[in-house]
Amino acid sequence: MSEWAPKRFWTSADTQATEQGFGIVLDGRPVRTPAKALLNVPSRAVAVKIAAEFEAQKDRIDPRTMPFTRTANAAIDKVAVQHADVADMLADYGDSDLLCYRADAPEDLVARQAEVWDPLLDWAGQALNARLATRVGVMHAPQDPGAVSELRRRVHALDAFELAAFHDLVAISGSLVIGFAAKASVKPIEDLWTASRIDEIWQQEQWGEDEEAAEMAEHKKAAFLHANEFLRLLNEHSSV
Structure with a gap:
């Protein structure tokens, strides 16, 4: 049935x-x-x-x-009525941003992370006034409170529609910096998606592709690209 x-x-x-x-x-x-x-x-x-x-x-x-319909519904029915909570949840990524947690080996992965992630952190330091520090390993280490506070202020400044799309950019990538980089069109969105997948891509190169994981990644990528397009089109206010 x-x-x-x-x-x-x-x-x-x-x-x-x-x-x-x-x-x-x-x-x-x-x-x-x-x-x-x-x-x-x-x-x-x-x-x-x-x-x-x-x-x-x-x-x-x-x-x-109907992804645009779903995102608009979420902005109106959910985000607008709990804006502060959603903003706080996303702002918390600033203290545990994916781009800050680095491998200590092998050299190829270490170099690849630095090559792709360091410029994004440099951009955040300059454009967002939020310099985040890197650390080796996955154990949490707090970031500079001033940088985290500035990122939090910027997240709270987003309206409900922006925040609904921004949520997926950040939650899917694991990076508040990538979310802001997408919003500012710092790099092509495909490049930012790849930046968020460096660890997974490296693992795939070593051990081969897992079909189920690849399918899940494609679903996430589609949602990531949609969120970026929704955010971009919000800036087109033309009435014609």
């Missing part, structure tokens, strides 16, 4: 300017989130993506094919 899925009930999906930004309408009726709030987003570009997801649905609705 196939799983139950709601049927498509609309003929057309479109965007509509609202006082809060841009909404999505199905046959002229505004779309609401699962918590019954109006689905309004601050960017027309994001609204167009959401409307396209609704338009692309066939007889049955498949939420798995």
Whole structure:
């Protein structure tokens, strides 16, 4: 027996300017989130993506094919109502950032981590005023409180929609610095994804690819790239 899925009930999906930004309408009726709030987003570009997801649905609705809708719903129903908690959770990555924990061997891995991760930490020190220190091994060692505080301030300054996308960039990569680097378009997003996978890529080179792990990595990559696109399109506020 196939799983139950709601049927498509609309003929057309479109965007509509609202006082809060841009909404999505199905046959002229505004779309609401699962918590019954109006689905309004601050960017027309994001609204167009959401409307396209609704338009692309066939007889049955498949939420798995609607990432922009899911992220917008999460921003409105979850992040907006617990903004401080979500921001604190992500800001905590600043004290345990992936880029700071280095291997002591083999030389190839040590060199690869330094080559890719050091420039990102240098950028954070200059652009974010948050110099994080490296350490060898995986045991936690606290970072400079001033740097952690500055990163926390920057995370809390993000609005609910930014924070919803930023959450996936940071949680998937394990790095607050990578999240901010993606937001600032410091490097191509594919390069930042690879930077977050240095250890896994090295292990794969030594021992071969694990099919299940590779499939999981592809799912994570898709979510990472989507989060970056959502964040990028939030900056497109054009009403035309």
